[in-house]
Amino acid sequence: MSKKVSALDMPDVPMGQLPEHLNRQRTRVTCNADAPIHTDAVHYSGAYSLMGVDNSMGLEKFSKNFKVEIVRLSEDEIEFDMIGIDASLANAFRRILIAEIPTMAIEKVLMVNNTSLIADEVLSHRLGLIPLDADPRLFEYLSENDVPNERNTIVYKLEVSCKKDSPRNTVKTSQLKWLPNGSELEMATLDKSAKVKSYTSFSCSQDSLPEISKKPLGVKHDDIIIAKLGPGQAIELEAHAVKGIGKVHAKWSPVASAWYRMLPEVVLLTEVKGQDAEKLVNKCPVNVFDIEDLGHGDKKAVVANPRACTLCRECIRGVNEELVELGRVKHHFIFTIESTGALSPEELFIEAVKILEEKCDRLLSELS
Amino acid sequence: MEGILLFAMEHGSLSDLSASTFSLMDEDHTLANSVRFTLNQENMDSSVVGCMGCALRHNFYAYDMWTVRPRVVFCGYSIPHPSDNKVNIRVQTTGTISSSLSDPAKDVLKDALENLTQMCQLVRSTFGKTVDDFKVKNQ
Numbered sequence: 466m467s468k469k470v471s472a473l474d475m476p477d478v479p480m481g482q483l484p485e486h487l488n489r490q491r492t493r494v495t496c497n498a499d500a501p502i503h504t505d506a507v508h509y510s511g512a513y514s515l516m517g518v519d520n521s522m523g524l525e526k527f528s529k530n531f532k533v534e535i536v537r538l539s540e541d542e543i544e545f546d547m548i549g550i551d552a553s554l555a556n557a558f559r560r561i562l563i564a565e566i567p568t569m570a571i572e573k574v575l576m577v578n579n580t581s582l583i584a585d586e587v588l589s590h591r592l593g594l595i596p597l598d599a600d601p602r603l604f605e606y607l608s609e610n611d612v613p614n615e616r617n618t619i620v621y622k623l624e625v626s627c628k629k630d631s632p633r634n635t636v637k638t639s640q641l642k643w644l645p646n647g648s649e650l651e652m653a654t655l656d657k658s659a660k661v662k663s664y665t666s667f668s669c670s671q672d673s674l675p676e677i678s679k680k681p682l683g684v685k686h687d688d689i690i691i692a693k694l695g696p697g698q699a700i701e702l703e704a705h706a707v708k709g710i711g712k713v714h715a716k717w718s719p720v721a722s723a724w725y726r727m728l729p730e731v732v733l734l735t736e737v738k739g740q741d742a743e744k745l746v747n748k749c750p751v752n753v754f755d756i757e758d759l760g761h762g763d764k765k766a767v768v769a770n771p772r773a774c775t776l777c778r779e780c781i782r783g784v785n786e787e788l789v790e791l792g793r794v795k796h797h798f799i800f801t802i803e804s805t806g807a808l809s810p811e812e813l814f815i816e817a818v819k820i821l822e823e824k825c826d827r828l829l830s831e832l833s
Numbered sequence: 834m835e836g837i838l839l840f841a842m843e844h845g846s847l848s849d850l851s852a853s854t855f856s857l858m859d860e861d862h863t864l865a866n867s868v869r870f871t872l873n874q875e876n877m878d879s880s881v882v883g884c885m886g887c888a889l890r891h892n893f894y895a896y897d898m899w900t901v902r903p904r905v906v907f908c909g910y911s912i913p914h915p916s917d918n919k920v921n922i923r924v925q926t927t928g929t930i931s932s933s934l935s936d937p938a939k940d941v942l943k944d945a946l947e948n949l950t951q952m953c954q955l956v957r958s959t960f961g962k963t964v965d966d967f968k969v970k971n972q
Contacts, residue, residue, distance in 0.1 A: 508873035511903035519901045521874045524948065528955055533963040538971075545963075550956070553870040560863045811964045818957045824864045825950045828857065831841040832943055 483518050491520075493730065494793040498781045506552055506795060522551070536799075543810035544801045546728070555725055555798045561817040562723040564711040567606075568807050569599040569619060571716075572709070575650055575664065577701040583692045591692070592623075592704050593716045595638055596685045596805040599706070601719075603676050607707045613648075613665040615674065619682055619706040620644040620665060623691070626699035633695050639687040641704070645671040650703055665705070685806035719813055721803040728797040729774035732790045733766065742766035745788065748779045772799075843939060850937035852907075852925040858918060865910040865920045871945040871952070872924060877902040903927065904941050 483491065490503045510521030530549035537544040547555065574589040581588070599619055607617040622642045627634050647667030654662070672678045692700065711718035731753055737745055738759075745766045746754045755769035780789045802810040845853025857864075907925040924938040 508870055509903065510874050510876050510905075511901050514901035514903070517901070519876070521876045521901070521903075523874070523876070524951055524955070527952060531955060531959060533956075533960050535963055535967040538964070538967055545960075547956075551870050553866040554952070554956075557863045557867045560861075565863070811960075814960060815957055818953050818960070821864070821867065822950050822953045822957075824860070825868075825946045825953070828841060828860075828864070829943060829946045829950075832843075832855075832939055832946075 483513060483516065487513070492795050494727065494795060496776055496778070496791040496793065498778060501793075508551075538811065540809065541806065542801070542803045543814070544799065547725075547798045547800060549796055550798065551796060552798075555800070557821055558814070558817045559723055559725055559800075561820050562720050562802060562813060563718055565820055566719045566808075566813060566816050567601045567708050567710050568717045568719045568805075569597050569601050569604060569706045569708055570714075571595065571597070571621065571704040571706045573705040573707075575648075575703040575705070577650070577703070579700050579702065581692050581694050581698045581700050588692060588700070588702075589704075593714070595641070595689060595691075596807065597682070597706055598680070598685045598806060599682045600676075601708050601807060603674075604708050606709075613705065613707075615647065615667040615669060615671045617707060618647075618665055619671070620648050621704045621706065622649070622702070623704065624701045625694065627694035627696050629696045631696055633693055635690055636692045636694060636700065637687065638684040638689040638691060641684055641691075643682050644703075645677075645682075647671075648703060648705070664703075719805060719807055721805050723800070723802045723813075725798045725800045727793040727795065728799060729771050729776065730792040730794055731768045731771040731774055731780075732792070733768060734788060734790055737766040737788055739764055741788075745780060750777060750779065751775055754780075845938065850939070851927075853923075853938045855922045855924070855938075855942060857920045857922065860920045861912065861918065862920075865912075865922060867949055868922060868942070868945055869908055869910055871949045872905055872908040872941065874948070875904040875941055875945055877904055904936055 489495075491507050494504050495502050507520060510519065512520045527549065532546075532548040534546040534548070535543065536546065571589075571592045574585075574592055576585050576589075579585055579588065583591075597619070604619075605617045607613060611617065620643070622644050623636070623640060624642075625634075625636050625640055648664040650664055652662045652664055672681065694700065709717040742754075742756055742764050746752075746756055751770075751773040753768060753770050753774050754766050756764050757767045759765055774791065776791060778791065781787075781791060800814075802813055804810045804813055808816065840858050842856045843853050844856060904926050905924065906927055907923065910920055910922045912920055922942070924942055926936045926938055926941050
């Protein structure tokens with residue numbers, strides 16, 4: 466691969482197939498010591514038309530080549546491989562996961578009493594960032610003109626105080642109480658004879674609704690510290706949670722984070738034996754290489770774990786270091802999604818794909 | 834002037850429909866880059882191709898050169914200003930010699946969107962199946 470061959474000496478490639486070096490350019494990013502090359506994806510269907518090669522990815526070809534392999538799946542986290550997909554789609558899914566999947570988060574805080582050291586707005590900001598254990602698909606959006614009701618709002622109450630002559634106490638999220646019947650505070654009106662209105666109009670209790678009664682709507686983690694109270698201080702407030710997306714405010718982002726990386730490919734260009742093999746194995750901080758015993762005390766280096774490669778380039782640094790070629794496989798993505806708890810990570814990915822489909826459908830209906 | 838739609842507007846010549854710019858509101862790189870990818874993949878139906886110089890369509894199986902018949906000459910997107918939520922997608926299509934047989938850019942864009950939708954459905958079903966298999970295997 467590093468030897469230069471004259472164009473007239475290259476072996477004949479049958480029409481309809483790409484020669485080896487072009488195929489390598491098309492499918493791999495080569496990470497040289499100074500910078501990566503061939504990073505662009507060759508998208509255009511007619512890019513290799515003079516060679517008779519169809520570069521397009523039709524639906525049949527896509528369905529044949531597309532694979533998903535799950536490495537790790539737990540309640541909060543998933544790591545899986547997507548093979549045969551392009552970077553533009555993978556990035557679209559990542560962007561949607563971070564910014565466009567709706568979640569529930571506290572938006573309005575009605576302060577009754579706050580004598581703690583944490584200012585009102587700081588306390589409200591902290592309440593907004595608490596991850597709630599509520600499935601956003603069961604709720605509707607609340608817009609400016611809507612009335613808050615049991616279908617679009619979740620109401621929580623926080624009422625804590627610290628008695629005089631007692632030590633400082635900590636306010637944790639376990640003390641946020643869910644009010645399934647809606648707001649308990651009354652709206653102030655000048656008209657004394659009018660019926661007393663509360664801030665929300667729940668027509669029925671939320672825990673009577675079939676989907677919600679299966680699991681009470683609390684917070685996901687009980688031990689997050691909201692504030693600390695000294696003796697004689699108290700906090701009394703009501704918090705209303707609504708549905709929103711991460712684009713508007715990061716509190717509505719359903720993932721701790723979601724990211725992907727391309728599959729690393731490490732190729733030994735020559736046979737590395739003996740002392741050089743030991744040196745190479747020791748250079749790599751993540752143990753990509755390993756020693757293989759050939760018998761008679763002979764050792765050779767092999768690539769044991771290319772997936773762990775972090776592209777630190779230690780193995781190609783220095784003079785005369787042409788033993789290894791580092792690269793990335795272009796259509797193979799290792800996705801990791803860490804959920805904050807409202808939706809499980811595999812559900813999150815499916816929602817992200819659904820949202821991309823909805824965007825396409827919306828545009829299609831506009832154009833027709 | 835084209836009819837004003839809420840989320841998308843097409844700017845182009847009324848006589849030559851093969852090239853136009855689509856201005857989308859409330860969109861960003863997420864959709865635009867994915868659509869650019871599927872637009873680049875657009876090929877003509879392999880069995881039927883317009884013949885040069887006449888309005889009939891012939892089968893060109895024997896003609897090896899034309900195994901690849903892309904429909905798109907140029908496609909790209911730009912975001913005029915990052916503070917505005919607008920994306921401009923430019924599509925220029927090939928089409929044949931006589932302009933009455935050329936693909937209007939709108940149709941190519943619609944086909945690309947359909948393709949993207951089908952790809953997403955495939956991703957979703959493959960992923961769902963793999964997760965179910967994994968859960969069953971690792972009870």
